[in-house]
Amino acid sequence: MRIIGTVGLPGSGKGEAAAVAREEELPVVTMGDVIREETRRRGLDPSEHHGEIAQQLREEEGETAIADRCIPMVREAAEEQDGEPVVLVDGLRSMAEVERFVDAFGEDFLLVSIEAPFDLRAKRLGDRGREATDLDREKLREREERELGFGMGEVIDAADLTIHNDDSLERFREQVRAVLERGTTDIDDEAHQ
Numbered sequence: 165m166r167i168i169g170t171v172g173l174p175g176s177g178k179g180e181a182a183a184v185a186r187e188e189e190l191p192v193v194t195m196g197d198v199i200r201e202e203t204r205r206r207g208l209d210p211s212e213h214h215g216e217i218a219q220q221l222r223e224e225e226g227e228t229a230i231a232d233r234c235i236p237m238v239r240e241a242a243e244e245q246d247g248e249p250v251v252l253v254d255g256l257r258s259m260a261e262v263e264r265f266v267d268a269f270g271e272d273f274l275l276v277s278i279e280a281p282f283d284l285r286a287k288r289l290g291d292r293g294r295e296a297t298d299l300d301r302e303k304l305r306e307r308e309e310r311e312l313g314f315g316m317g318e319v320i321d322a323a324d325l326t327i328h329n330d331d332s333l334e335r336f337r338e339q340v341r342a343v344l345e346r347g348t349t350d351i352d353d354e355a356h357q
């Protein structure tokens with residue numbers, strides 16, 4: 165079994181990595197979706213109350229509240245697969261969450277940091293244009309300082325593997341496939357010719 169958790173600053177490529185996994189028909193558990201679901205369950209609109217509910221969940225159930233909800237979903241997704249199960253977990257943000265996954269899956273858990281320079285991420289988010297903040301470099305800087313302040317910097321430092329997403333999208337997707345298939349960022353060039 166291989167459980168791959170991704171961490172990365174906004175625009176680094178986590179969503180693309182999840183898209184690659186889905187294309188390979190591998191299950192993806194998105195920590196943000198767990199929060200969105202809980203927000204809806206409380207009768208609130210996730211686009212407005214996402215951050216507030218994430219905070220409330222942590223206050224009510226402790227800092228691993230979201231990880232605790234994801235772990236049974238990951239197990240279930242792994243059990244449903246034939247052959248060697250591989251599950252991608254999108255969006256780890258703190259060491260408490262990483263430790264929870266290591267407790268649950270031990271050596272089968274692989275933490276992967278996705279990294280790209282600020283300018284490249286700002287440009288990609290600008291092109292993506294999903295959120296108004298994506299277009300504003302100052303807002304992006306604030307957002308990532310907040311994320312780093314919540315402990316994401318430590319998670320990035322603790323990663324088992326790093327994918328540098330500073331080349332073409334195709335190259336990045338190939339590296340993601342290598343991690344999903346073999347647990348390494350090494351691309352076997354011959355095999356992909």
Ligand SMILES: Nc1ncnc2c1ncn2[C@@H]1O[C@H](COP(=O)(O)OP(=O)(O)OP(=O)(O)O)[C@@H](O)[C@H]1O
Nearest residue numbers: 173174175176177178179180288292331332333336
């Ligand atoms: N190597 C690349 N070359 C060109 N475009 C890329 C590359 N990697 C990612 N992108 C594009 O950059 C944008 C941001 O990537 P993505 O959505 O995967 O980031 P993310 O880490 O999920 O960000 P967030 O945390 O804000 O959701 C997307 O439109 C994606 O398609």
